[in-house]
Amino acid sequence: MITIMANGKINLTLDVLGKRDDGYHEVEMVMQSINLSDKLTIEKIDICDIILDCVVKGVLNKKDNLIYKAADLFLRTYNIDCGVKISLEKNIPVAAGLAGGSTDAAAVLCGMNDLFGCGLSVETLCTLAAKLGSDVPFCVRGGTMLAKGRGEKLAPVASLPAGCAFVLIKPQLGVSTAWVYKNYQAQRVKKHPNNRLMLRELEDKNLNGVCGSLGNVLESVTIGAYPQLAAYKEKLCRYGAKAALMSGSGPSIFAVCENIQVARKVADRMRNDYAELEVYEAVPASARK
Numbered sequence: 257m258i259t260i261m262a263n264g265k266i267n268l269t270l271d272v273l274g275k276r277d278d279g280y281h282e283v284e285m286v287m288q289s290i291n292l293s294d295k296l297t298i299e300k301i302d303i304c305d306i307i308l309d310c311v312v313k314g315v316l317n318k319k320d321n322l323i324y325k326a327a328d329l330f331l332r333t334y335n336i337d338c339g340v341k342i343s344l345e346k347n348i349p350v351a352a353g354l355a356g357g358s359t360d361a362a363a364v365l366c367g368m369n370d371l372f373g374c375g376l377s378v379e380t381l382c383t384l385a386a387k388l389g390s391d392v393p394f395c396v397r398g399g400t401m402l403a404k405g406r407g408e409k410l411a412p413v414a415s416l417p418a419g420c421a422f423v424l425i426k427p428q429l430g431v432s433t434a435w436v437y438k439n440y441q442a443q444r445v446k447k448h449p450n451n452r453l454m455l456r457e458l459e460d461k462n463l464n465g466v467c468g469s470l471g472n473v474l475e476s477v478t479i480g481a482y483p484q485l486a487a488y489k490e491k492l493c494r495y496g497a498k499a500a501l502m503s504g505s506g507p508s509i510f511a512v513c514e515n516i517q518v519a520r521k522v523a524d525r526m527r528n529d530y531a532e533l534e535v536y537e538a539v540p541a542s543a544r545k
């Protein structure tokens with residue numbers, strides 16, 4: 257039996273370059289793992305089955321769970337003639353722009369690789385991961401990455417300056433990623449993030465520069481539909497954060513602070529207006545403890 261942590265992510269940048277022939281959007285984004293994590297326990301069972309012990313809001317059919325899909329893909333690809341029982345402690349809110357489902361799927365692939373002693377490389381795991389979703393390869397690797405293509409082409413980039421921390425607002429509503437991309441209209445975007453500049457600011461460990469380079473074009477869709485998200489961003493900055501942005505397709509909002517003490521102060525002030533928030537930090541690649 258093994259236990260494995262599945263980290264959530266935020267997007268420091270997210271740009272959409274255009275629509276592709278396969279219906280997906282060509283993206284360019286800087287992604288960052290954070291220590292908001294689900295916990296999975298995976299054990300071998302003698303029967304050829306996948307048993308799930310978990311509750312995921314809105315996922316009623318076991319076969320729709322990305323955990324099931326990942327386990328099924330792994331067992332079929334490597335002709336493994338036994339099954340697994342997987343238990344999940346779900347901490348990452350669902351459909352929140354934090355890759356909760358994708359990271360569970362990535363953890364299953366990595367966990368089963370260890371459990372069955374397959375010795376697959378990270379590259380092989382990422383190829384498998386891309387079959388499950390655009391964000392799943394990033395979740396296999398973690399850390400700070402530039403993602404291109406539909407999100408699966410990854411290159412490691414410099415990490416954030418040490419010590420910085422995030423206040424993360426987890427709104428009660430869930431937003432469908434497919435709906436957000438479907439409603440994306442390039443002409444409604446006022447400003448695109450400058451990914452090159454973001455990479456340079458990360459290299460220079462310049463937190464003010466990083467904050468100045470944050471940007472997410474999908475805000476034009478999700479904040480358009482839920483204007484209260486703009487008010488959260490504005491308040492977080494007024495209460496002492498350096499900058500705030502929506503993560504992924506939303507609706508989660510994160511604010512960047514120079515250190516955890518400042519982040520806790522901002523979070524305490526913000527709690528009077530909005531209760532569902534917590535302080536998190538960046539985690540490096542492959543941190544699953």
Ligand SMILES: C[C@@](CO)(OP(=O)(O)O)[C@H](O)COP(=O)(O)OP(=O)(O)OC[C@H]1O[C@@H](n2ccc(N)nc2=O)[C@H](O)[C@@H]1O
Pocket residue numbers: 267270279280281282283352353354355356358388389390391392405406407433434437503504505506
């Ligand atoms: C927006 C992002 C940013 O990191 O994350 P989330 O907000 O979901 O966390 C990702 O691009 C989401 O990745 P992921 O959630 O894995 O998406 P997928 O399951 O592959 O696709 C869900 C739907 O989104 C659309 N989609 C996804 C990725 C992409 N590059 N272009 C798209 O148009 C597709 O229509 C697809 O049907």
Ligand SMILES: Nc1ncnc2c1ncn2[C@@H]1O[C@H](COP(=O)(O)OP(=O)(O)O)[C@@H](O)[C@H]1O
Pocket residue numbers: 312314315320321322323349350351352353354355356357358360431433504505506
């Ligand atoms: N284990 C899982 N955890 C979360 N969502 C899951 C899971 N399995 C399937 N899903 C489905 O994936 C969708 C996207 O979920 P999630 O990855 O949490 O959000 P996002 O794509 O915004 O990061 C959910 O609405 C849910 O229907």
